[in-house]
Amino acid sequence: MFDEGQLYAPVTADEDGKVTVHLADDHPGAHDAEYRRRRSQIAAPALAWQPGDPVPRVQYTESENQIWETVCRELAPKHARLAIRGYLEGKEALALPTDHVPQLDEVSAGLGPLSGFRLHPAAGLVPLDVFYGSLADGVFHSTQYLRHSSQPLYTPEPDILHEVVGHCNLLANPAIAEVKRRAGEAARRCETPEGLQYVADVFWFTIEFGVMYEEGELRAYGAGLLSSYGEIEEFRGADIRPVDFDQMATLAYDISHYQPILFACDGMSELTDRVAGFFADFDDDRAARLARNAAHA
């Protein structure tokens, strides 16, 4: 089981409204005062944002645009070689800029006609029920900050490169966007933390770290793989298993390392029919049944 909260640096606001992003000591930017200041500067408007407000725009610096450009350039040939066709089609249709960081509302304007999805700003961690539940409304929560410039090809947290290059290119594919909507509807139906965690775990092993056989070749569709310079080269060496939802929900996994076990869909239809169907049928009873079976095993 994973706790997505561990992925994001906590963001707090004090009584005077001063916003602070608390980076872990081993974060590449932890000892860079300017980076810490910048992170808080970007987080503050997102934290104050309410639905209906205009989405905060960030004036990205030369160095931030450079990080975006470097990562896009380095990932492009890897995507061509290792991503599923449906991702590459979404990427081509969305046609994100590669030389500067796009604004969230620009990405939303591109996604709207393709799949109806739009982005809401996130300062950091969004509560699980809100994050997953809002997918049912075609809303994806995206952070706006970038990783530290000392390590452009590594990030301990999901930054805007992960959200936009990983998730939004997937959301530009209407069939995959539908799977995310079904996951959101499943999360909305849950009334127990166990149910919600089950949805989050299946989401993790599909939308975040899913792989797929296409014409006999193993390719990636998970946003976590497609936005990771290192992990995208490693997934073919993982222990690849057929899709098994109960197994996804019971496997212990470590979010801070490359995933040693991955689940492969056999072609796009297993994702758009079987995984989407699982989310469409999911309710708390399924999680309760799993817990009962585990207790009797």
Ligand SMILES: [Fe+2]
């Ligand atoms: Fe993600």
